[in-house]
Amino acid sequence: MRLYSTNRSAAEVSFKEAVFKGLPDDNGLFMPVSIPQLPSAFFETIDKLSFQEIAFQVTKTLIGDEIPDADLKKIIDDVLSFDAPLVKVEDNISVLELFHGPSLAFKDFGARFMAKIMSYFLQKEKKEIHILVATSGDTGSAVAQGFLGMPGIKVTILYPSGKVSDIQEKQLTTLGQNITALEVNGTFDDCQRLVKEAFLDKELNNKINLSSANSINISRLIPQSFYYFYAYSKLKSLGLPVVFSTPSGNFGNLCGGLIAKRMGLPIHKFVASTNANDVVPEFLETGIFNPRPSVATISNAMDVGNPSNYARLVELYGKDLEAIKKDIFGTRYNDEETAQAIEKVYKAGGYIMDPHGAVAYLGLKEYAKTTGEKFSGVFLATAHPSKFIEVVEEIINKKIELPERLQTVVNKKKEAFPLTSDFSDLKSYLLKSM
Ligand SMILES: Cc1ncc(COP(=O)(O)O)c(C=O)c1O
Numbered sequence: 001m002r003l004y005s006t007n008r009s010a011a012e013v014s015f016k017e018a019v020f021k022g023l024p025d026d027n028g029l030f031m032p033v034s035i036p037q038l039p040s041a042f043f044e045t046i047d048k049l050s051f052q053e054i055a056f057q058v059t060k061t062l063i064g065d066e067i068p069d070a071d072l073k074k075i076i077d078d079v080l081s082f083d084a085p086l087v088k089v090e091d092n093i094s095v096l097e098l099f100h101g102p103s104l105a106f107k108d109f110g111a112r113f114m115a116k117i118m119s120y121f122l123q124k125e126k127k128e129i130h131i132l133v134a135t136s137g138d139t140g141s142a143v144a145q146g147f148l149g150m151p152g153i154k155v156t157i158l159y160p161s162g163k164v165s166d167i168q169e170k171q172l173t174t175l176g177q178n179i180t181a182l183e184v185n186g187t188f189d190d191c192q193r194l195v196k197e198a199f200l201d202k203e204l205n206n207k208i209n210l211s212s213a214n215s216i217n218i219s220r221l222i223p224q225s226f227y228y229f230y231a232y233s234k235l236k237s238l239g240l241p242v243v244f245s246t247p248s249g250n251f252g253n254l255c256g257g258l259i260a261k262r263m264g265l266p267i268h269k270f271v272a273s274t275n276a277n278d279v280v281p282e283f284l285e286t287g288i289f290n291p292r293p294s295v296a297t298i299s300n301a302m303d304v305g306n307p308s309n310y311a312r313l314v315e316l317y318g319k320d321l322e323a324i325k326k327d328i329f330g331t332r333y334n335d336e337e338t339a340q341a342i343e344k345v346y347k348a349g350g351y352i353m354d355p356h357g358a359v360a361y362l363g364l365k366e367y368a369k370t371t372g373e374k375f376s377g378v379f380l381a382t383a384h385p386s387k388f389i390e391v392v393e394e395i396i397n398k399k400i401e402l403p404e405r406l407q408t409v410v411n412k413k414k415e416a417f418p419l420t421s422d423f424s425d426l427k428s429y430l431l432k433s434m
């Protein structure tokens with residue numbers, strides 16, 4: 001697999017180089033030089049394949065021979081040690097539950113894949129890596145769990161103070177070992193900017209092997225395509241067009257789906273569902289990309305005002321807005337609409353959505369209403385509702401049970417270093433931590 005930079009001023013790299021570099025030197029994002037199609041035989045038999053077999057074929061087709069088949073199969077089997085069930089919620093509407101991994105969010109797919117791939121490459125060379133990750137709630141804990149205790153790897157998580165749920169914060173700040181949390185006085189976009197600035201800082205990069213575990217890292221994106229294939233395999237026999245609604249913030253999840261479509265997965269339409277941070281739906285309507293400071297919502301992990309993967313999204317379509325709109329329907333919802341959806345779906349059939357999944361549910365309903373099309377609709381449930389327990393319990397007026405994995409973190413002591421949103425503070429922290 002060869003990758004180029006979306007800014008086109010950096011040299012092409014291999015998959016391994018892209019994984020370790022995270023970001024190209026010209027501050028673009030790595031994109032595959034070509035996205036190969038899967039053979040038609042794959043789609044003819046996809047419904048007979050396991051999740052692991054599907055993921056292996058997808059990865060092998062994308063990355064080629066950089067990892068021998070037997071090793072790649074083992075990596076995929078280790079990553080996908082949990083399921084992604086498709087649960088019917090209404091006629092022709094199912095939810096793809098992506099929260100059955102260790103951190104109870106969809107980020108476990110990407111973070112575990114990246115951790116296993118890095119550890120595979122690192123077996124052959126002894127070097128110390130310092131991973132920086134910005135989080136609005138979920139990426140941080142998935143990455144921390146993925147890399148916990150891994151020799152030669154330090155992880156530093158930057159999260160916005162007061163802007164993640166209490167449980168998310170505990171997940172980020174209580175692991176210890178090789179994981180450190182920095183509580184940034186700012187927004188998620190500040191955290192993301194600080195991480196990107198660190199990659200561009202010559203002195204830091206001469207002294208520390210930095211890598212990124214956000215979806216700007218290509219190894220995070222590839223596994224975020226697996227479950228689109230898997231969900232399709234479960235719906236194929238119905239013979240209806242398939243529409244996915246993806247709750248979006250940084251747009252890495254949607255980009256995973258777009259890669260799947262490029263590889264030949266017959267996805268009829270994507271719904272890009274956002275909360276009030278609607279920079280991308282607005283771009284789809286106006287053709288103008290206007291990043292701005294994020295606002296706080298009850299679907300906090302999507303509070304992103306300058307989505308990183310916008311660059312990849314437009315790159316995939318050669319910046320052709322009409323072509324983008326053919327594949328993607330954009331829409332946004334406020335907190336009141338989100339809460340009403342959680343309540344309505346719970347009252348109708350007992351299914352409990354988290355605020356992010358609820359935004360995606362609303363997107364699917366709106367797409368159906370707007371187009372009048374008949375389709376198999378899938379909305380992605382990206383986090384377990386108990387990660388937002390206060391919000392969800394208040395909406396459905398019922399206590400929800402905390403899964404065992406979360407019960408163990410709630411009583412642990414938070415450990416986080418406070419940081420301003422000035423890059424000089426992060427830089428001196430990193431230099432001191434060497
Ligand atoms: C629960 C949840 N839903 C949705 C999103 C948005 O995903 P993306 O940033 O890939 O658009 C996130 C964070 O990324 C998340 O944690």
Ligand SMILES: N[C@@H](CCOP(=O)(O)O)C(=O)O
Pocket residue numbers: 134135136137138139140213214215216249250252253301302308
């Ligand atoms: N919503 C994310 C923000 C970072 O997203 P990423 O997929 O680009 O790493 C989070 O929960 O941290």
